[in-house]
Amino acid sequence: MAEPLWRWEALLAATGGAVAGDSPDGVSGxxxxxxxxxxxxxxxxIKGDRLDGHAYVEAAFARxxxxxxxxxxxxxxxxxxxxPLIVVDDTLAGLEAIARAARERSGARVIAVTGSVGKTGTxxxxxxxxxxxxxxxxxxxxYNNHWGVPLTLARLAQSARFGIFEIGMNHAGEIxxxxxxxxxxxxxxxxxxxxxxxxxPSLDAIAEAKAEIFAGLAADGVAILNRDNAYFDLLAARARxxxxxxxxxxxxDDRAEARLLDAAFxxxxxxxxxxxxxTIVKARLAAPGRHLVENALGVLAAVAAxxxxxxxxxxxxxxxxxxxxxxxxxxxxxxxxxxxxxDESYNANPASMRAALAVLGQVPRSRFGRRxxxxxxxxxxxxxxxxxxxxxxxxxLAAGVDKVYACGPHMxxxxxxxxxxxxxxxxxxxxELAPLVLEAVRxxxxxxxxxxxxxxxxPIVAALKERxxxxxxxx
Ligand SMILES: Nc1ncnc2c1ncn2[C@@H]1O[C@H](COP(=O)(O)OP(=O)(O)OP(=O)(O)O)[C@@H](O)[C@H]1O
Ligand SMILES: [Mg+2]
Numbered sequence: 001m002a003e004p005l006w007r008w009e010a011l012l013a014a015t016g017g018a019v020a021g022d023s024p025d026g027v028s029g030x031x032x033x034x035x036x037x038x039x040x041x042x043x044x045x046i047k048g049d050r051l052d053g054h055a056y057v058e059a060a061f062a063r064x065x066x067x068x069x070x071x072x073x074x075x076x077x078x079x080x081x082x083x084p085l086i087v088v089d090d091t092l093a094g095l096e097a098i099a100r101a102a103r104e105r106s107g108a109r110v111i112a113v114t115g116s117v118g119k120t121g122t123x124x125x126x127x128x129x130x131x132x133x134x135x136x137x138x139x140x141x142x143y144n145n146h147w148g149v150p151l152t153l154a155r156l157a158q159s160a161r162f163g164i165f166e167i168g169m170n171h172a173g174e175i176x177x178x179x180x181x182x183x184x185x186x187x188x189x190x191x192x193x194x195x196x197x198x199x200x201p202s203l204d205a206i207a208e209a210k211a212e213i214f215a216g217l218a219a220d221g222v223a224i225l226n227r228d229n230a231y232f233d234l235l236a237a238r239a240r241x242x243x244x245x246x247x248x249x250x251x252x253d254d255r256a257e258a259r260l261l262d263a264a265f266x267x268x269x270x271x272x273x274x275x276x277x278x279t280i281v282k283a284r285l286a287a288p289g290r291h292l293v294e295n296a297l298g299v300l301a302a303v304a305a306x307x308x309x310x311x312x313x314x315x316x317x318x319x320x321x322x323x324x325x326x327x328x329x330x331x332x333x334x335x336x337x338x339x340x341x342x343d344e345s346y347n348a349n350p351a352s353m354r355a356a357l358a359v360l361g362q363v364p365r366s367r368f369g370r371r372x373x374x375x376x377x378x379x380x381x382x383x384x385x386x387x388x389x390x391x392x393x394x395x396x397l398a399a400g401v402d403k404v405y406a407c408g409p410h411m412x413x414x415x416x417x418x419x420x421x422x423x424x425x426x427x428x429x430x431x432e433l434a435p436l437v438l439e440a441v442r443x444x445x446x447x448x449x450x451x452x453x454x455x456x457x458x459p460i461v462a463a464l465k466e467r468x469x470x471x472x473x474x475x
Contacts (some may be wrong), residue, residue: 002028003158003159003289004025004026004027004028004040004110005026005027005028005029005030005155005157005337006026006027006030006042006098006381007025007026007054008023008024008025008026008027008067010026010101011026011027011042011067011069011086011098011141012086013404014097014098014100014101015069015086015088015094015097015098015393016018016088016097017069017087017088017094018086018087018088019084019085019086019087020075020084020085020087020176021081021082021083021084021085022083022084022085023084023312024066024067027040027041027042027066027067027227028040028041028066028362029041029042029155030042030044030059030095030154030155031043031044031065032044032045032046032053032095032150032151033064034053034056034057034059034060034065034145037060037063037065038064039062039063039064039065040066041060041064041065041419042066042067042069042086042258043060043061043065043066043067043068043069044055044068044069044091044094044095044151045057045060045068045070045071045072045091046075046091046092046095047071047091047092047149048147053091054070054071054074054077054078055077057070057078057079058078058079058082061082061083065083066083066084067083067084067085067086068082068085068086068323069085069086069088069091069094069095069318070082070085070086070087070088070091071087071088071089071090071091072087072088072089073089075087077336079290080156083215083250086154092146092147092150092259094179095147095150095151096150097152098150098154099149099150099151099153099154099181100153100154100181100214101125102154102155102156103153103156103181103182103183105158105445106138106156106158106160106163107161108156108160108161108162108163109161109162109163109185109186109306110162110163110165110182110183110184110185110186110218110277111126111130111162111163111164111165111184111185111186111187111188111302111306112164112166112167112179112182112184112186112187112188112211112213112216112290113126113164113165113166113167113187113189113190114166114167114168114175114187114188114189114190114210114386115186115188115189115190115191115192115210115226116190116191116192116193116194116195116210116349116351117190117191117195117254117291117313117349117351117352117355118190118191118208118291118294118295119142119144119166119167119168119190120135120141120142120144120166120323121186121292121295121322121323121326122190122295122298122299123138123142123164123165123166124138124323125137125295125296125299125304125317125319125320126138126164126299126302127164127190127302128316128317128319128320129299129303129306129313129316129317130161130162130303130306130313131311131316132191132308132312133161133162133306133308133309133312134160134161135157135159135160135161135162136160136161136163136164137152137155137156137157137160137162137163137164138152138163138164138165138166138262139140139151139152139155139165139166142166142168143166144166144167144168145168145169145174145178146174146177146178148166149165149166149167149178149182150178150181152165152166153165153181153182158208162306163182165182166185167179167182167213169196169209169210169212170196170199171196171199171209171378172199172200172205172208172209172212173209173212174209174212175210175212175213175215176212176215176216178216179212179213179214179216179217180215180216181216183216183217183218183220183459184213184216184217184218184221184223185217185218185222185223185306186222186223186302186305186306187213187214187217187221187222187223187224187239188223188224188225188298188299188301188302189210189211189213189223189224189225189226189235189246190226190294190295190298191226191229191294191351192206192207192210192226192229192230192231192235193206193349193350193351194206194349194350194351194380194381194384194388195349195350195351195354195380196349196380197380197381197382197384197388197419198380198381198382198383198384198385199380199382203231204231206395207231207234208234208238209234210231210235211234211238211239214238214239214241214242214244215242215243216404217239217243218243219243219245220243220245220246221243221244221245221246222244222246222247222248222302222305223235223236223239223244223246223247223248224244224247224248224250224258224298224301224302224305224453225239225247225248225249225250226249226250226251226298227249227250227251227252227253227255227259228251228252228253228294229251232249233306233462234247234421239340246305248277248301248304248305249315250294250297250298250300250301251294251297256297257276257277257301258274258275258276258277258297258298258300258301258304259274259297260272260273260274260293260294260297261273261274261275261280263290263293265288265289265290265293266288266362267288267362267363267364268286268288269284269285269286269287269288270284270285270288270289270290270292270293271283271285272285272293272296274297274299274300276300276301276303276304276310277301277304277305277310279304279310281300281311281314282314283296283300283308283314283315283318284317284318284415285317285318285320286318286320286321287320287321287322287327287329288321288359288362289327289355289356289358289359289362290355291321291351291352291355291356291358296317297319299313299317300313300314300402301343309411314338324343324456325343325345325347325461326343326344326346326347326452327343327344327356327359328342328343329341329342329343330343330465332468332469334443334468335443336442336443336444337443337444338367338368338443338444339441339442339443339444339445339446339447339468340363340367340368340445340446341447341449341461341465341468342356342359342360342446342447342449343449343461344356344448344449344450344457345449345450345451345453345457345460345461346453346457346458347377347382347452347453347457348375348376348377348378348450348451349381349386350378350391350392351450352450353375353392353395353450354395355415356390356450357373357392357395357396357398357399357401357448358395358398358399358475359448360399360401360446361398361399361401362401363446364414368444368445368446369444370402370403370444370445371399371400371401371402371403371445371446371447371448372401372402372403372404372405372424372437372440372441372445372446372447372448373396373399373403373404373405373447373448373449373450374404374405374406374433374437374447374448374449374450374457374460375392375404375405375406375407375409375411375414375449375450375451376390376406376407376408376411376430376450376451376452376455376457377407377408377409377411377451377452377453377455378410378451378452378455379454379455380452381410381445382417385410386410386413389410389411389413389414390413390417392414393414393417393418396418396422397418397419397422401422402422403422403423403424403440404422404423404424405424405425405426405436405437405440406417406424406425406426406427406433407426407427407428407429407430407432407435407451408428408429408430408451408455409428409456411426411451412426423435424436424440425440429456430451430455430456430457430459430460431456431459433460434459434460434463437464438464438467441464441468447464449461449464
């Protein structure tokens with residue numbers, strides 16, 4: 001067996017747990033989900049909001065787990081002799097302990113990303129770029145919360161040279177403990193925008209919560225901040241207070257050290273030239289949108305801060321494609337012409353909604369005569385919801401959207417505020433809207449679909465794809 005991710009003794013030392021059953025040599029991975037567990041993993045039974053992992057211990061062993069980390073209080077519900085167990089009082093605390101041990105033993109350079117939007121995309125870009133310079137570890141998904149971050153850190157192999165961590169939050173105070181666990185050498189804040197503002201008294205409070213990323217910043221660590229964002233000064237001040245050795249701004253602002261010099265934003269991607277801490281680089285992104293160029297400047301700043309070759313990293317950016325539901329594009333060729341689907345159904349907030357509308361506005365009329373936007377509610381905006389929804393009217397019109405198909409109580413306001421000509425259809429729910437969208441889409445359309453996950457735009461995307469693929473693309 002290759003060197004295991006964790007030797008058994010190290011897991012016992014980290015968790016302080018008691019052993020029940022045999023002692024394996026070690027584990028090759030860590031999992032909290034019996035459905036995706038890989039043979040050789042340690043299964044950590046976590047009690048979540050809906051499910052309790054302790055009900056799946058047997059299933060985990062059946063899939064090839066070599067051991068499980070379980071709570072003493074749950075022992076009665078675990079079949080006897082099911083396999084080697086590490087027994088602790090609290091399994092999430094156990095996972096956090098393994099995570100801290102991973103950080104302790106690691107020689108990796110650690111980069112943490114937070115921000116109101118773009119964390120996962122930026123994490124992926126960092127992973128992709130840093131992989132050119134050495135073994136790079138990052139979560140395969142948007143694991144950014146109280147279990148996602150410790151899980152990702154606990155999976156950090158000792159051989160990794162770079163570790164990339166996404167840290168998110170819905171409420172004040174959530175990032176601090178995660179940052180202290182990850183202890184980043186470089187902390188990158190993509191931007192501050194009104195996302196989850198329903199949980200906050202103000203946008204200032206959101207900025208302060210993002211600044212918690214500096215709580216665990218390594219001594220003389222680097223803060224990478226959006227120079228064009230109104231909260232640059234506040235974040236820079238907080239980073240300095242936390243002991244940051246260097247603050248790097250990225251953006252278009254003249255004072256940005258990672259500065260955009262020139263850019264061409266096209267329908268199928270962007271090209272740009274930037275000055276990254278004194279090195280001039282040219283880069284190409286395969287996905288369109290100014291927002292992705294901004295994120296890329298932050299990524300290149302992180303590469304430069306780590307002393308790696310920014311030209312090499314810039315070349316790596318060219319083959320990144322957007323993750324599912326975050327701008328992934330599919331073109332269906334039909335006998336009467338193409339149909340472009342832009343899938344933004346993973347989530348929505350005022351910042352990403354504007355970015356997605358702007359991208360739709362870049363689709364060339366020569367190829368796609370009509371622009372359709374299928375929009376669901378942006379959630380978690382609290383008292384600001386009405387105003388933030390109504391404010392979408394202008395970006396919709398600015399993007400030259402021809403027809404809007406809307407659902408949900410908040411989008412009703414946007415819909416009603418639109419000129420008659422731009423109104424495609426409105427329905428109370430996504431389920432009711434779906435058939436209207438399927439009926440409306442025709443050859444020559446570019447369709448962008450976006451809403452908060454819970455507004456269920458995803459199923460409309462799936463239905464549309466099935467329809468277009470199933471009928472040979474002839475809608
Ligand atoms: N800098 C940006 N400004 C505006 N929108 C952005 C920016 N970066 C990414 N987006 C858009 O925001 C959406 C979400 O991107 P991503 O999943 O990377 O964000 P996230 O911060 O990880 O979200 P979550 O909080 O759900 O984990 C995508 O549709 C993407 O196109
Ligand atoms: Mg994410």
